[in-house]
Amino acid sequence: MSLPPLVPPIKCQGIKTKLVVDIRQLIDGREFDRWVEPFCGSCVVPLNLQPPKALLCDSNLHIIRLYRDIQQHKFGAGDVRDFLRDEGAALSAKGEDHFYQVRERFNSTPNSLDFLFLNRSCFNGVMRFNKRGRFNVPFCRKPDRFAPAYITKIANQVSAISSVISQLDWEFRVSGFRETLSEAKAGDFVYADPPYAGRHVDYFNSWSEEDEETLGDRLSSLPCGFVLSTWHSNEFRTNQAIEKKWRGAPFRVFTKAHFYHVGSSEDLRHPMLEALITNFPAKHVAASQKPVQESFLMGDSLFDGLQPMVATS
Secondary structure: OOOOOOOOOOOOOOOOHHHHHHHHHHOOOOOOOEEEEOOOOOOHHHHHHOOOEEEEEEOOHHHHHHHHHHHOOOOOHHHHHHHHHHHHHHHHHHOHHHHHHHHHHHHHOOOHHHHHHHHHHEHHHOOOEOOOOOEOOOEOOOOOOOOHHHHHHHHHHHHHHHHHHHOOEEEEEEOOHHHHHHOOOOOEEEEEOOOOOOOOOOOOOOOOHHHHHHHHHHHHOOOOEEEEEEEEEOOOOEOHHHHHHOOOOOOEEEEEEEEOOOOOOHHHOOEEEEEEEEOOOOOOEOOOOOOOOOOOOOOOOOEOOOOOOOOOO
16 A cells, blocks of 8 residues: 655645656656756645655745755754744734734745745635735634644644655756756656646746747657646636647647645636646556547546656666
8 A cells, every 4th residue: 555645734726646646657667867847836746756856946936945944954843833833822812913914924024934824824725926926815714723733734744845855856946937948958857737727826826828838839849758737627618728739649648537625716626637748658557548639538547556766866
């Protein structure tokens, strides 16, 4: 039986925790020197695959600061526990007034511990910023949010990922996807999890049709392998970009039913058919199962077994 996935201490829209096993199996047996992510977000995929060397980029400077601070041991699980205990007590005593005091403090002088507090006490775990880069999500209206068990859970998550990061050669960098992908070279492997057009968009990760088109062009011309996460369809519509950009060799499209629990409103929390797109064949897809171009597949998973990741570094 496989171990449960490592869960990051921050919540991000569209987090891929439930797709980690599928991504691992898609890349089983592929050798590469460096893992590259232009949209690292919560970092749930590299935290679980644990490539020895990685370039992890995002346009959200607060996410990158958090992981750099953990990597550089600027705070640890004990600091997180003490901070959330004290701030949680103030939240319980003063209610939403304290939340907005912390939010204003963070927007004036950003720091990772305030960021973590806001991320875990804001409405529906949404990470959203306005055009001035200010965090603007309202309070979740749960003044007793930081119960001892909840604080321990978050502190343990920080401890677990700190242990992983400290053993690996990972660079965290604030960077746009164009700059990140321009550095990709033969011997790298790229995992791209961009914002989904019309869904999960904030100031740092605003996303347009031009961005979608540019990303597709950059990925299709990479000198290395890639996996792209995107949405295939839901009960309302279908992603036309898949048919337009990714149909035919050398690309392969695989799907999995997925439900997003994080979103600003109910219409963003419907079941969705997720797509994983590669520029290489997958070794561990069951023989009776075919890429989505030939047969639309829904269910728990397309893949059998859990295989170790191979890296050449």
